[in-house]
Each structure stands twice: as structure tokens, then as C-alpha cells.
Amino acid sequence: MEWQFGGWLANWPTAVQWSVLAALFLMAVAATFLSYRSTRLSFWSLMILLSLRIFFLLGLIICLANPRRLERLANELSGHILSVVVDRSESMIITDSRGRSRLDDACRKWMLLREKAEKRFDSVRFGSFAGKYLPSQSWEDALKAKSEDKTHLYGALLEVLDATPLSGQREIVCLTDGLDTTSMATDGLVARALATHTPLWFVVGENRQRTKDFLQFREFKVPSQVLRKTTFTCIGVLEAFSAHPRQISISLWQDGRKLHDFPIELPAGPTLIPLRETISAADPGEMVLEWRVGNQNEAEVRHEVRIIDRSNLDILYYQGALDWGFRSMHTLLMRDPSYHFTAILNPRLGVNLQLKTNARKTSDGLPESVAELKKFQVVIVENLFANQLSTAQQEALRAYAEEGGALFFIIPNKEATAALENTKIAEMLPVVFESPGTENAATAKSRGIQNLHPSGSLNAGSPSTITLQPFAFPEESSLAPLLKTTDATGTPKRLTPKFATYAPIQRSKSGAEILGLHPNDREPTSNKPRILLAAQRYGKGRIAVMATDSLWRWKLSEPSDSRDVEIFWQQWIFWLAQSSVKILQFIDPPIRTIVNQTSMLTVNALVAPTLTATDPNGKALDLPAEHEPKTGYWKAAWKPECAGHWQITASDPEGRQARIFVNVDSQLTQSADLANLPSQVERLRELGEATGGGLLEHKLPEAWGAANMEKDLFPEKSFALWNSWNILLACLALYSAELLLRRRWQMI
Amino acid sequence: MIIARICQKILIVLIFTACIFPCQGKSEQRGGRVEWGRLKTSDKNWDRHAETDQVMLNFIREHTTFDIEPYWHSADVEDLNQLCSYPLLYSQGIQTLSTTQAKKNLEEYLRRGGFLFIDACSNTFVTPDPDIFLTEQTAMFHEILPGSSIQRLPDDDLIYDNFFHIEGGLPHSYMENIYNPDWAKHGLYCVTFEERVIGLISLSGLKCGWAKFNFPVSHHIRCMQMMVNIYIYALAH
Numbered sequence: 004m005e006w007q008f009g010g011w012l013a014n015w016p017t018a019v020q021w022s023v024l025a026a027l028f029l030m031a032v033a034a035t036f037l038s039y040r041s042t043r044l045s046f047w048s049l050m051i052l053l054s055l056r057i058f059f060l061l062g063l064i065i066c067l068a069n070p071r072r073l074e075r076l077a078n079e080l081s082g083h084i085l086s087v088v089v090d091r092s093e094s095m096i097i098t099d100s101r102g103r104s105r106l107d108d109a110c111r112k113w114m115l116l117r118e119k120a121e122k123r124f125d126s127v128r129f130g131s132f133a134g135k136y137l138p139s140q141s142w143e144d145a146l147k148a149k150s151e152d153k154t155h156l157y158g159a160l161l162e163v164l165d166a167t168p169l170s171g172q173r174e175i176v177c178l179t180d181g182l183d184t185t186s187m188a189t190d191g192l193v194a195r196a197l198a199t200h201t202p203l204w205f206v207v208g209e210n211r212q213r214t215k216d217f218l219q220f221r222e223f224k225v226p227s228q229v230l231r232k233t234t235f236t237c238i239g240v241l242e243a244f245s246a247h248p249r250q251i252s253i254s255l256w257q258d259g260r261k262l263h264d265f266p267i268e269l270p271a272g273p274t275l276i277p278l279r280e281t282i283s284a285a286d287p288g289e290m291v292l293e294w295r296v297g298n299q300n301e302a303e304v305r306h307e308v309r310i311i312d313r314s315n316l317d318i319l320y321y322q323g324a325l326d327w328g329f330r331s332m333h334t335l336l337m338r339d340p341s342y343h344f345t346a347i348l349n350p351r352l353g354v355n356l357q358l359k360t361n362a363r364k365t366s367d368g369l370p371e372s373v374a375e376l377k378k379f380q381v382v383i384v385e386n387l388f389a390n391q392l393s394t395a396q397q398e399a400l401r402a403y404a405e406e407g408g409a410l411f412f413i414i415p416n417k418e419a420t421a422a423l424e425n426t427k428i429a430e431m432l433p434v435v436f437e438s439p440g441t442e443n444a445a446t447a448k449s450r451g452i453q454n455l456h457p458s459g460s461l462n463a464g465s466p467s468t469i470t471l472q473p474f475a476f477p478e479e480s481s482l483a484p485l486l487k488t489t490d491a492t493g494t495p496k497r498l499t500p501k502f503a504t505y506a507p508i509q510r511s512k513s514g515a516e517i518l519g520l521h522p523n524d525r526e527p528t529s530n531k532p533r534i535l536l537a538a539q540r541y542g543k544g545r546i547a548v549m550a551t552d553s554l555w556r557w558k559l560s561e562p563s564d565s566r567d568v569e570i571f572w573q574q575w576i577f578w579l580a581q582s583s584v585k586i587l588q589f590i591d592p593p594i595r596t597i598v599n600q601t602s603m604l605t606v607n608a609l610v611a612p613t614l615t616a617t618d619p620n621g622k623a624l625d626l627p628a629e630h631e632p633k634t635g636y637w638k639a640a641w642k643p644e645c646a647g648h649w650q651i652t653a654s655d656p657e658g659r660q661a662r663i664f665v666n667v668d669s670q671l672t673q674s675a676d677l678a679n680l681p682s683q684v685e686r687l688r689e690l691g692e693a694t695g696g697g698l699l700e701h702k703l704p705e706a707w708g709a710a711n712m713e714k715d716l717f718p719e720k721s722f723a724l725w726n727s728w729n730i731l732l733a734c735l736a737l738y739s740a741e742l743l744l745r746r747r748w749q750m751i
Numbered sequence: 752m753i754i755a756r757i758c759q760k761i762l763i764v765l766i767f768t769a770c771i772f773p774c775q776g777k778s779e780q781r782g783g784r785v786e787w788g789r790l791k792t793s794d795k796n797w798d799r800h801a802e803t804d805q806v807m808l809n810f811i812r813e814h815t816t817f818d819i820e821p822y823w824h825s826a827d828v829e830d831l832n833q834l835c836s837y838p839l840l841y842s843q844g845i846q847t848l849s850t851t852q853a854k855k856n857l858e859e860y861l862r863r864g865g866f867l868f869i870d871a872c873s874n875t876f877v878t879p880d881p882d883i884f885l886t887e888q889t890a891m892f893h894e895i896l897p898g899s900s901i902q903r904l905p906d907d908d909l910i911y912d913n914f915f916h917i918e919g920g921l922p923h924s925y926m927e928n929i930y931n932p933d934w935a936k937h938g939l940y941c942v943t944f945e946e947r948v949i950g951l952i953s954l955s956g957l958k959c960g961w962a963k964f965n966f967p968v969s970h971h972i973r974c975m976q977m978m979v980n981i982y983i984y985a986l987a988h
Contacts (some may be wrong), residue, residue, distance in 0.1 A: 324816035326782030327838040329984050334864060334947070352816060355913050356987045386816075388780040415783045416818075422780060463822040464801065467786050467836035505785055552783040555864075559835040563862035 004726075009225070012068060024068055031060045031161040048748060055741040060735035079698050083173070085124040086163055087113075088180035089131040089145045090208075092154035099211040105682060109147070109208030116703055120176070123707045132159035144302045156183040160203060164195045174707065176204045176699060181683030191591075193693045194540045197514045198405070204694030204704070205687040217244040218251070218296060220304040220594055221275075225292060227588040227661060228309045230282045230577055234487050238296045239278035239304065244681065245269045251301070255280055256293040273681040281487070285309045289662075304594050305648075305664035315341050316580055319379040321369055323349045324386040328553030330415065332383070335558070335572050345379070351391060372396040376403040382581045385413040385553055389426040395426040403474035404431065405542030407635070415552040420506050432548050433515035433539035437507040438722075471501035471556055473710045474522040474535060482518045482536075485574040488567070501560060502551035508534045513695040515539040519549075538579070543635075547579055587612060587659040589651075590636060595666040601642045604651060607635075611655040619647030626651075643667040761878070788826040788837030790867070792846040796877050799823070803962040804841075804974065810961075810975040811982065828853040834860040839985050841958075842869045845896035846887035848895075858895040861949045866985040867942070873924040873956025881934050881954045888952050891984045892942055899944040903954065906938060908949075915976035922973040924956035928966055941982075948988035951981060 012020045035056045039049060088293050121127050129139040133151035136159035156179055163175055196203055222240040229235045237255070248271050254264040255278075267276060278294060296302040318336060319587065322329050336344045339359040348354050350368045369384075369392065370376050377398055379506040390395065412432065414420060420436035423429040476483050476497075486498040500519075509526060511517055511534055519536030526533055538547035558568045590605040606612050606628065614626035626639040643649055646669040654660045684698070691697040697704075779965050787808055791797050798885050804823040812820050826833040826840055829852055834840065836956060840860075845867075848854050861867065869888055872879045892899045904910060911917040925931050934954060942950035960974025 322782070324780055324782040324818075324987065325983070326817075327785055328783065330838065330866075330988075332866065333987070353914060354983055356983075357909060385891060386782045391780070416781075463805070464798070464825050465790065466826065466830075466833050467824050469784070469786065469836060557838075559838070559860075559863050559865060560832075561863065563859055659886055659909065727837065 008330070009697040016265050020068075023647050024064055027067070028060060028064050031063075035060070037187055041672055042750060044748060044750070048744075052741055052744060055737050059734055059737040059741070062730055065730060066734075083123075083125050085120060085127045085298055085483075086173060086175045087127060087129050087142065087145065088136070088159060088163060088175060088177045089129070089148070090133070090154060090156065090177065091131045091146075091148050091150040092133040092151060092182070092184075094154065094180055094182050095208060096150050101211065103210050105180045105208030105210050106146075106178065108210055109180075109206045112208075112700070113176070113178055113206045115394070115701075116699060120707070123703070124174075130159075130163065132156070135159070136162040150331070154179075154184045156181065157189055159485060161192050164192070164199055164201055173199070173201045174696070175201060176206060178206045178208060179687070180208050181205070181687040189690055189693075190540055191692070193514055194542060196541060196694035197512075197539070201694070202513075203453070203691050203694045204696040204699050205691050207684050207687055208683050209682045211686070216246055217242070218302045219243075219297075220294060220302050223294065223304045223306050223319075223594060225282075225306050225308050226312055230523065230573070231284055231287050231310050231312055233279050233485060233574065234283050235308070235485070236481065237278075237282050238278045240280060241276040241294075241296065241302065243269055243276065245271055247271055251296055253278065255294050256295060257282070258291055269301040275685070282308075282568075286310065287312045291664075293684060303666070305357075307662045307664070309661070315343070316381060316576065317343045317379040318345070318381045319376070319381060320344065320346045320383045320575065321349070321387070322346070322385045322387070323388050323391065323419075325352060325354070326386050326415075326553065327555050328385055331555035331558050332385075332553060332572075335569050336576075338569065339573060349391065369396045369400070370397055371401045373402040373406065374406060376400070379404070379408070381409045381411065381576055382409045383413065385429070386415065386419060387412060388419060389428040390422045390424075392426070394427075401427050401431055404546050407543040409545050409547075410541075411547045411549070411576075411579055413549045413551075413553050414506050416506050417506055431541060431546055432512075433537045433546060434508045434534055434548055434550070435509050436550070437488070437509045467554070469503050469749055471503055471560055472522055473499045473501050475522045475532065477517060477520065480516060482575070485578055486571070487569055488695050498567050498574075500554050500568075500571055501557040502535070502554060503556050505533070505535055505551040508537075508548075508550050511537050512539065514693050518547075520532045545579060587653055587660055587661045588661050589653065591729070592651075592663040594663055596643065597668045597670060598643055598646050601640050602665075604639045604641055606637045606639070606653050608653065608655050610655055612637055612655050615652050615654075616641055616643070616654070617650045618643070618645055619649065622643075642651045681745060755788075762919070774936060781816045784818045784820070786820045786824050786837060786839050786942055787822075788834075789841045790834075790842035790845070791825045791827045792842070792845065792847050792853070793849060794843055796872060797843050799872055799877065800958045800962040805957070806963075807850065807961040807975050807978055808959075811979055814979060815983075817982070826857055831856040831859055834865065837865070839866045839868060839955045839982065842867060842870055844871060844884065844888060845891045846884070848891060854895045856965055861896060861944065865949070867950035868981060868985065869950065869952045870957050871952075872956045873926055873959045875926045878954075881937055885940065885952065885954060892950070896944050896949075899942055901940050901942050903937075904939045904941050908939075911977075912941065912980075914980050914983050915986070917973065917977055917980065921953070921955050922957070922960060922970060922977055924959040924966060924970065924974065948985075951984070953981075 012023070014641065015023075035053060039053060044052070055443045090109075095109070096104045098107075129142055129145040131137055131139055131145040131148040132155060133149070134155050135146055139145035139148060156177070160175065160177065188283075211384075214280075219242050220239060221242040222236040222238065224237050230375065241253070249269050250266050251503070252264060252266050253268055253276075255262045262282075263280060282290075282292065284290070290308045290310060291305060292308060293303060293305040316361040320329075320332055320336070325348075329348075333344065333346060336342045339708050346356075347369070348356065349365050371393065372395075376382060382403065384400075391402075400410060410431075412428075414423075414436075417437075423432075423436065476486060488496060488498055490496050505521065507524075510529065515537045516538050517534050519534070521533035521535055525531060535551055536547070538545055552733055554568065554571075561567055580713070588607050590607055593602050593606065596602045604614065604626065606614065611630065614624055614628050616624045618624070626640040626641050628637040630636075631638050641651065643665075646667050649665045649667055651665065652660060652662045652663060688698050765890065778951055787804060787811065789798055789801055789804070794955060805821050807821070808819055808821040811817055812821060820976050824837070828834065829850065834856055845857065848857065850960050857867075871881060889901045892901060906920050923935055925934060934956075937954040939955075940952040941948055955974075955977075957974045957978055961971050961978070963971045
């Protein structure tokens with residue numbers, strides 16, 4: 004804990020702060036002495052009056068100084084810890100023609116930094132992994148651990164993070180080549196790293212291993228479920244190594260029909276080819292998408308997408324201050340029968356409403372238990388003044404998002420952002436707002452805010468001058484494809500929401516996805532476009548922020564027969580709710596495996612699903628699923644006994660189904676570990692930067708061991724010390740006492 | 752005298768200290784910015800008592816968390832964009848709409864989600880007959896939105912209690928403050944279209960009340976309270 008001056012003194016050097024206060028105090032004391040100099044009081048009476056006045060002046064000086072107490076997150080561990088994790092998989096220890104392994108290279112790089120690094124931390128811990136993570140007593144023990152022909156990089160890092168409490172104070176350094184041989188996605192790893200404020204740093208080992216020609220799909224991402232008449236993005240990543248340049252043909256198939264076919268020039272050496280296509284979802288049903296490489300299908304991967312008519316969603320809408328967004332949101336969401344809309348108002352507003360659709364009173368206020376919030380798939384909070392929420396309410400919101408809920412904040416003005424200070428809500432948001440008081444007149448004007456004019460202003464009677472501005476959407480965001488629609492003539496167009504006012508965001512936090520930008524305004528320091536819409540995975544759920552009004556003016560500006568506003572909100576809410584909607588889905592399903600190797604299948608389901616694996620010959624095998632209380636998922640072990648294309652189907656008693664396709668190879672020819680694939684430098688860089696870390700190459704990060712950590716990694720809270728009734732009452736009592744004594748001693 | 756001086760000094764200290772607290776960062780917590788718009792028509796009285804709207808708007812600001820600008824704006828019925836700048840439009844009456852464009856604009860504004868509050872002036876030189884006034888508004892609504900319906904709200908409707916409790920029902924302003932049963936019999940009339948509330952009609956001269964014309968001291972307060980309730984009613988329907 005420490006304290007500092009705030010308010011008008013905040014930005015001055017400490018010496019100047021103390022000097023100014025001392026000068027003011029001495030001037031006031033001198034004035035007091037002068038005023039009492041000519042009185043005929045006894046010595047002690049004079050001393051009493053002077054003391055009362057001096058203490059009163061001290062109280063005033065405290066108020067003017069605006070002291071604030073700073074608290075940083077308590078360190079639950081003993082100091083700041085460095086965890087060094089060594090990859091001991093086969094790909095790291097195989098030597099090249101010079102007799103050097105990747106582990107040798109990584110160790111050489113680390114040894115240059117190791118001594119300085121370890122001095123900056125209170126303690127250093129070691130561990131190693133190939134398949135499973137094993138803690139070690141020392142650096143030497145970590146290097147000698149047993150190696151295996153598999154690399155469970157992400158799983159091992161997740162294990163280290165699981166042992167890290169939420170207060171953070173840990174950095175992880177991993178010596179690896181980045182070749183994870185599982186199909187595990189990195190989303191959960193990044194979310195856990197962000198939640199524990201633990202950046203990941205990588206020391207990449209490289210050598211001159213001769214890589215065999217290699218072609219394999221590493222990733223294939225599509226939503227499990229999409230709304231009909233929408234578009235979505237199909238993403239694939241093809242990993243390849245070719246000894247010589249050659250051309251390959253990649254095609255995308257939908258339900259056995261070729262959609263696209265394009266040639267790609269493979270250069271000599273390693274290549275990661277990202278593939279991205281926008282697919283239109285037509286009528287409800289199942290759609291099987293497939294990427295294929297080459298005429299003989301050198302590599303292929305398949306995935307099923309379910310197109311649904313509508314998705315029943317329970318939405319809780321809370322408004323903290325009266326705003327016309329209530330009418331607009333209520334009307335739009337009530338129009339869709341698949342949305343069950345419950346609206347509540349801040350009880351402090353004193354408004355008594357009875358809405359037919361509500362199962363609860365509008366004046367109930369935000370629930371204090373996460374169980375109440377979990378009845379809703381989406382919680383929308385507009386005009387939240389977080390300092391009006393109790394600790395229990397804030398904690399319930401946080402836990403709701405962490406356990407899979409979709410939480411969406413609409414924060415349209417600076418007053419609401421000021422109220423976020425020192426609240427759990429601010430820690431959860433994917434962005435950092437500008438501090439109150441830093442805004443200049445130009446930015447205020449660009450935000451559409453004019454100062455309130457005094458009564459009788461010349462502006463009275465004139466038409467409104469508020470203008471609407473359109474959002475700008477980054478093309479690469481995952482929301483952009485959902486904004487494509489068609490007009491009445493069938494011509495493609497893009498939804499363009501318009502806003503009038505916005506709250507300035509300073510920056511996004513690590514791992515946040517920027518979904519919407521201001522078309523003109525830029526953040527002064529970084530000169531980047533102002534963020535207006537951002538989202539981030541939070542635990543199993545998702546948190547999003549819209550720093551504008553709730554777009555009700557956009558609704559009024561659109562023709563009455565336009566459905567753009569309605570479609571936008573439907574698409575946006577559906578995008579948000581993907582983490583929490585009641586669907587049956589496989590989590591991080593494998594794309595490929597080998598015969599007789601056991602894979603763990605993970606299913607997100609409300610009740611025990613029925614899992615069936617069908618082999619290439621059509622023979623079905625039941626897979627019993629067990630519930631994992633920690634995650635809420637269902638897990639089943641699957642061990643294919645023959646090679647070929649397998650299908651695994653999950654179904655639940657309510658008739659929901661999900662299906663995945665897995666290629667089973669007969670032997671480990673296509674293993675990344677044995678194929679001597681090159682080190683995944685860029686992949687590790689992206690992963691590290693998503694968590695606030697990165698690659699360690701020639702020097703240590705400046706923030707290591709420094710006292711001034713970034714506030715979103717090591718948040719601090721400030722509490723005003725002067726802002727207390729005790730000080731006011733004390734000042735009043737001292738001054739009153741002086742006046743009464745002066746009266747008594749006939750000075751008045 | 753002496754005690755008065757002491758009290759005076761204590762008061763100065765209190766005021767000085769109280770001034771410090773607001774300066775140190777406690778901000779107003781309000782919703783998004785909104786403006787008050789008056790519907791400008793060919794009626795020469797369309798802006799009647801508009802100069803006193805700021806009194807009512809300051810009242811709304813003082814008692815609620817609406818961030819409403821404390822001065823009025825005009826919205827020309829011939830310009831759809833002007834209409835669509837306001838979620839709620841205040842009007843002296845729409846019986847004088849004569850051009851096709853004006854009627855189309857108002858129809859479009861209401862279809863897009865706008866809300867129209869019509870408040871007849873209690874001056875009998877402006878509104879000679881309240882029954883005829885109501886009939887004229889009804890006819891115009893039926894013309895621009897066929898299928899719309901106008902129903903009187905019951906006297907125990909929640910509109911009289913959704914924020915302020917309005918004792919005794921809708922506060923009426925009367926010409927020269929003389930009770931007139933022809934006016935008193937009217938309550939608030941709700942205009943609905945396609946199951947959506949799109950407007951309210953009042954024959955109680957609320958604006959005459961907050962303009963403080965010869966009325967009892969508490970009357971203008973009741974009129975402003977009623978306006979707050981109407982504003983919140985429009986927000987929630």
C-alpha cells in the first residue's frame with residue numbers, strides 16, 4: 004500500500020507538491036498570528052485559539068491535497084515467481100547434421116539471459132514436459148527429464164497456470180519449438196493466462212533438422228451452429244513443408260459439392276497457409292464443410308455446421324440510468340419470439356414499471372448470486388454506474404462470465420467510465436477507458452457532446468445538431484462476416500450501425516478482439532482509431548463492451564421497413580451468446596489421430612450425451628461419457644482400432660446432435676514431432692503477445708521485476724483519504740469551538 | 752446579532768467545504784444525451800409557452816437520471832430528418848397538417864418508433880372546444896395511420912404512479928383558473944398502432960401549468976410531475 008496526492012496536485016513533482024502545501028499552510032498560520040496579535044487575551048487562551056485555528060487549517064490543507072491510498076493486488080505467493088518450463092519432446096532433442104538439437108539452441112539463448120532474469124525474481128521454479136508436465140527441483144533436473152515422441156505444449160502450460168492463483172505475480176518462460184502434437188486450441192490457454200495476469204514468454208529452439216515433405220491441416224474452425232440466412236467464416240490452417248517448390252490445389256467442399264478451388268504455390272521450406280472463406284447459411288439443416296488438398300486428397304479435413312432457424316435465448320437487460328435505449332432495445336428484442344427478454348432497472352431510479360414479459364419486477368435490481376444470472380444466456384448492462392453496485396453484484400457478474408455467460412456492457416459516456424474506478428467491473432473489461440479529466444475540448448466536441456447551455460440560450464428553438472456517425476469494422480474481426488446481408492433487391496450490403504455519442508477508450512487489453520472503431524477519432528498517444536466495440540474471452544464466457552449509445556437513434560434514422568437494426572442486434576447477440584447458448588457441441592475436437600491411440604473427446608452438454616463412434620465400415624461403437632465437475636463438460640475416451648475416416652456423433656435426450664469427422668492414420672508418419680517440422684516461431688510469438696508476453700531473444704522485458712507494472716496486469720486501486728465525513732466534522736468542530744471561545748472571551 | 756454572525760461564519764465554512772466535495776470528482780450519473788423537440792406545424796401556436804419549457808426540462812433533470820438538454824428544439828414536420836432526431840415529440844396538435852409530405856413524415860416517424868405527445872392549450876381562444884380538439888386529433892391519426900386506435904387510459908393506470916404519485920389523477924389547467932367540467936372530464940388518451948403505443952393526447956394543458964399562468968403554487972409542480980411520468984411511460988412502451 005502507498006499513498007499519493009491526487010486532484011490538482013497529482014501531476015506535479017513530489018517536492019513541488021509538499022512545497023505548495025507548506026507555503027499555503029504557513030501563509031494561513033501567519034495570517035492567523037497577525038489577526039490575534041493585538042488581542043488582550045492571556046497566553047494560554049491565545050494558545051488555545053491559535054491551536055484550534057491551526058488544526059482547522061490542517062484539515063483544510065488535507066482536503067486541498069486530496070491524498071489517495073493506493074493498493075496493489077495482494078501477493079498470495081511469496082513474491083514474484085519465474086517458472087521455467089523445458090520442452091523435452093523428441094523434436095527438441097533430435098540432433099541435426101552438426102550434432103546440435105533445438106534444446107541446445109534454446110538453452111544457449113536462455114543461458115545468456117538466465118542470470119539476470121533470475122535476479123529479478125524472488126524465486127524460480129522449474130519443470131519439463133513432453134506428454135505430461137513434471138515439476139523439477141532444479142534447472143539441471145529439468146534438462147534431464149525423460150523425453151517422449153509427443154509435445155503437449157499447451158496442456159503443460161495450462162497445468163502451470165492452473166497452479167497460479169488469480170493474483171498473478173508470475174511469469175512463465177518456456178523453452179520449446181512450439182510443435183504441439185495435440186489438436187488443442189489455444190483459446191483456453193490464453194484466457195487462463197489473462198485471468199491470472201501471467202504472461203507467457205518463449206525461448207524458441209531452432210536447428211538445421213532436415214524436414215520431410217509434410218502436408219497436414221492443423222486447424223479447422225467453423226461455428227458449431229449458425230442462424231439461417233446468415234453468413235459465417237470457415238477458417239483452416241494448412242501446415243506444409245516442401246523440399247522443393249511445387250503447386251498444390253486446395254478446394255472447399257460443401258455437402259459433397261465443390262465451392263471453391265484455387266491453386267497455391269508452395270515454396271521450398273516450411274509454410275503455414277491460412278485459409279478463410281465466407282459461407283452463406285441457407286435453410287435450417289446440417290452442412291458438412293471440407294477442405295481438400297490435391298486431386299488425391301493429400302490432406303483433408305471435415306466439419307459439420309448446424310443451421311438453425313432460431314436460437315432461444317434468455318436475455319437479461321439492466322439499465323442503470325434512464326435512457327431511450329430501453330424503448331428501442333425492448334421493442335427490437337421483443338419482436339423476435341426466440342428471445343425471452345427480461346428488463347430490470349436500477350432500483351435507485353425510483354421507477355415503477357410493469358412489463359408483461361417480465362417474470363420479475365423491473366425494480367428488483369441486478370441479482371447478487373451467479374445462480375440467478377445463469378438463468379440467462381446473455382446479460383446486457385446499459386449505463387452501469389459500477390460504484391452503485393454491491394460487491395456481491397459485481398462478483399456475481401464476474402463469476403457469470405467466467406462460468407460461460409455472455410456479458411455485454413453499453414457504456415455511452417465519461418460519467419459511467421469514471422464510476423468504474425476501483426471496481427471489479429473495470430478489471431473484467433477488455434478495454435481501458437480514458438481517465439476522467441484528461442479529455443480536451445476537441446475530443447469532447449468530436450464525441451458529440453456540447454456543454455449544456457444556460458437557460459435562455461440562443462440555441463433554444465433551433466433544430467437538433469446531433470449527428471450520427473457510422474461504425475468502422477475491421478475486416479479481420481470475427482464479427483465482420485456476420486454484418487453482411489442483402490437489401491430488398493438481393494444485392495449484398497453491409498450493416499452499418501450509427502451512433503451519436505461515445506465514451507473514449509484509451510486502449511484494449513491483451514487478448515481483446517477489436518470489433519468496431521470510430522471512423523475519425525484517434526487516440527492521441529498511439530494515434531490509433533478509437534475503439535468503440537471490443538470483446539474478450541473471460542474464462543469460459545465472453546465479455547464485450549460497446550462504448551457508444553445503444554444505437555436507438557440509428558433505429559429512428561432508418562426507414563420503417565428496414566430490418567437492418569433488428570438484424571444487427573440479432574447477429575450481435577447471437578455472436579455474443581455462442582459461449583453460453585444451450586447447444587450440444589464438441590470442444591476442441593481432434594482432426595486426426597492414429598490407430599490404437601486414445602483420444603479424449605470433450606462435449607459441452609447440459610445432460611449426459613450419447614456418444615457413438617462409427618468406423619469407416621459403418622460399425623458403431625458406444626463411448627461412455629463422464630461428467631467433469633470442474634469444467635462442466637462431458638469426457639469420453641476413444642481408441643480407434645482401424646485407420647480411415649471416422650464419424651463421432653453426440654446426441655442428447657432433447658434431440659440435439661453434433662457430429663465430427665476424424666481421420667485416423669495407421670501409423671505415426673504424419674506426426675509433427677517426427678516430421679522434423681520447423682520451429683513455430685510466429686505461432687509462439689502470437690501466443691505470447693496475446694497473453695502480454697512474447698519471444699525472449701536478446702534481452703529481458705523491461706517490466707520484469709520493475710515496481711511500475713502495467714496496470715492491467717497488476718491492477719492497483721486508489722481510495723480517496725480526504726473524502727470522509729470525519730474530516731469535515733472535525734473541521735466544523737474546531738472552527739465552531741474557536742468561535743464559541745472567542746464569544747466567551749468577548750472577542751466577538 | 753452576535754449569534755447570527757457566528758452562524759453566518761459557520762455557514763460560510765460549510766458552503767466552502769461543500770464546494771470542495773463536488774470539485775473532487777463526484778460526477779452526475781445519467782443516461783445518454785437526449786433533446787426535447789417540439790413539433791413545428793403550420794399552426795401559429797405550435798410553439799406556445801415554449802420559452803418556459805426549460806423550467807420543465809430542468810425539473811426532469813433534477814428529479815431523474817435523464818440527460819436531457821434543458822432547452823427546447825424545433826422539429827419541422829416537413830423535414831423527416833428533424834423529426835427523427837427526437838424519441839419523443841411534443842405537439843400543440845396535429846389537426847393543421849395539410850401537406851401530403853407532412854402527413855407522410857409524421858406517419859414514417861411514428862412507424863420508425865417515435866412517440867408523439869399532444870397537449871392541448873387550456874386557453875379557450877386557442878382550443879375553443881376540447882371535444883372537437885380530441886376528434887380532430889383522432890381523425891388525423893386515423894388518416895395518417897389507418898388502423899390506429901385511441902383509447903382513454905383508466906384513471907388508475909400506472910402512468911399516474913410510475914415515478915411520481917399523481918394524487919387525484921391528471922392535473923388540469925383551466926382558462927383563468929376557473930374549473931370547467933367540459934375539460935375536466937377528459938383524461939389521458941393513448942394512441943396505439945399495431946399493438947404499439949405511439950402517442951398520448953392530453954386535454955389538460957400541462958404546458959400551461961408549468962408556464963405558471965394564474966394557477967395555484969403547487970399546480971405547476973404537479974404538471975411537471977405528470978410530464979415526467981408521461982416521459983417515462985413513453986420510454987417503457
